[in-house]
Amino acid sequence: MRRVITFTAALSLAAVTAMAGNVVTAVKVKSLKNLQCGAKLVRKHAKFVPVTLYPQTTVKLNDKKALELNKDAKAKVAEVAAFTDGKNVAIIMRWPDKSKDVYKGYESDSYPDGFAVQFAADASNPQKLPYIGMGSDGRPVEIFIRKAYGQGVYEPNGNGDVAHQVNEHNTNYFGKGLKKFKKEVKKLGVLPYQRAFVSEGFRSMTEIKDGSVNYRTDMHYVNKKGGMWGGMVVKPLKDAYAAPSKNELAVAVAAWDGKELQRDGLKRLSSWIAVKLPGAKNKALEAVVTEKAKGDVANGKKEFETNCASCHRDRNFQNAPLYMAPGLENIGGQTTAAYIRESILDPNAVVVPGYNRNAHPNFAWYTVDDKGNRTSTMPPFNYLDKKVVEDIVAYLQTQKAEVAK
Incomplete structure (x- = not known):
């Protein structure tokens, strides 16, 4: 936990050092099975790098309050690290957010905190990386999204089950019967929102539902006193949608703040990050993501x-x-x-x-x-x-x- 507290206390310094460049070195471990973003392995061995997330508005929402809250939004400094076991990669990010906003299925005017990790399908030509956020024609991206999860909330699942959509106060249950009903509702409750997408330009973002990508996510507060989320995506190094190039991955991260009514294209987003896997010697991707133009x-x-x-x-x-x-x-x-x-x-x-x-x-x-x-x-x-x-x-x-x- 000491590592987490140190990061929170040093945000001002991180804001300066974040400009040094988005290059993350993946740490080799034996296994990523059951790894969580707040695990001891992460706190002890992760090589975190400060990465700045800048406000993004892809499409102006018809939401006056959200627009007012984000009118003069400032950037936030997150930190990003990576692990690999040789077959899979874990991208871990932490970012400050003092308001803990979670998914509430019974509210339609509130939004949860969340994060996303995006992989360029092919980074072999770093001069032509995809458009950040959605990819571009001929330059696809693979995107993983996770939203903060509160309590289980039952929603219609297409199975014709209406008995468990009733508010518990409107049932005829009490005592043990009510406890049993609540357990059944919880069992059928909404699972944590985690989705995988592939995208190759605006309006092409498509959810991957056929099981062709094996992944998992994790998201929870890693420092309650300091107000900081931790998020993680674990996926195969190579799948049907993205693969390393010369032991490097081009990755970008994003975060949504529910208190600011952020959702969809209204968020904070990083630029491309070079994730260097063991054995990476090529400097091309690193040079592109850290380049500072020499013009006047x-x-x-x-x-x-x-x-x-x-x-x-x-x-x-x-x-x-x-x-x-x-x-x-x-x-x-x-x-x-x-x-x-x-x-x-x-x-x-x-x-x-x-x-x-x-x-x-x-x-x-x-x-x-x-x-x-x-x-x-x-x-x-x-x-x-x-x-x-x-x-x-x-x-x-x-x-x-x-x-x-």
């Missing part, structure tokens, strides 16, 4: 205003019509320099999520042909001088929310 930030700001600010909003320029183009307020915290560079030179390489239904119809982010192919309405800026592009990339890497103290 001050000049990049000027060039952004000239070439980009008429369509895109960021933290300095808010003149473009709302939703005319994807917001760039946190692009520096959720993407790599390589992704930003590619987006400037070849916008069609990754057509980002949209079109937002709350946006003006004149501001469609892409066009769709008869075959369903999307073409970005942003023209390629490959005519810009190479130095100008690097300056803009360096500037955009500064666009990210402050870290909460």
Whole structure:
């Protein structure tokens, strides 16, 4: 427990060191069977690395309260570690959250805390990693999601069982009969929400239900006094949807805060993390996830205003019509320099999520042909001088929310 308390007390320091780069070294262990995120093995041997999670809004919700709560959301520093037994990998994360919000099946206006771990299906070409959160055409991702679980709550399961949907106060049971009824309800209660998905771009996210991936998750408070969640995903190193490349995995993590009414695309999200397995010697992925563009930030700001600010909003320029183009307020915290560079030179390489239904119809982010192919309405800026592009990339890497103290 000492390790956990130390992390909580040192959040300010972690916020600084988190900028050093997202590189996690997986620790080799004999077995991952029955491992939990708060186990002694984790506390004693895990090599945790601070990773910053930045606010993300994929689609603006029609929820005034949620939008107000997240209007000026700050980033949070989590910490991430990994274990492997040679056949499986465990990704473990811990993040601060003083409000413990759990799933309550009898409420429709509250949301649980949760986390997600995302794997790039193929990281062999780190310069072309998938779009964070949903993957992109030709660049799929495998995603595991877990939500905080409270008490068992019975819900209809399609079996025609209505007897256990009755509130216990409306039954004819009492004494031992009521205890028996409550046990039956608990047995049929909602299991912890854990799901696996595969996604290859916006609107393609599909739950894996055929048993083709064997995984398990864990989530519980690992430091009640400090207010910190622990979460873990254990999966095969190689399955039908993702596999290591040169003993490395490209991983991203996310967290939802129920108190802030976060759900779906409203969350905090990291950039790509290089998880190095035993024997990893290649530096390509590590170089991409830690790259800091060498351009001139001050000049990049000027060039952004000239070439980009008429369509895109960021933290300095808010003149473009709302939703005319994807917001760039946190692009520096959720993407790599390589992704930003590619987006400037070849916008069609990754057509980002949209079109937002709350946006003006004149501001469609892409066009769709008869075959369903999307073409970005942003023209390629490959005519810009190479130095100008690097300056803009360096500037955009500064666009990210402050870290909460």
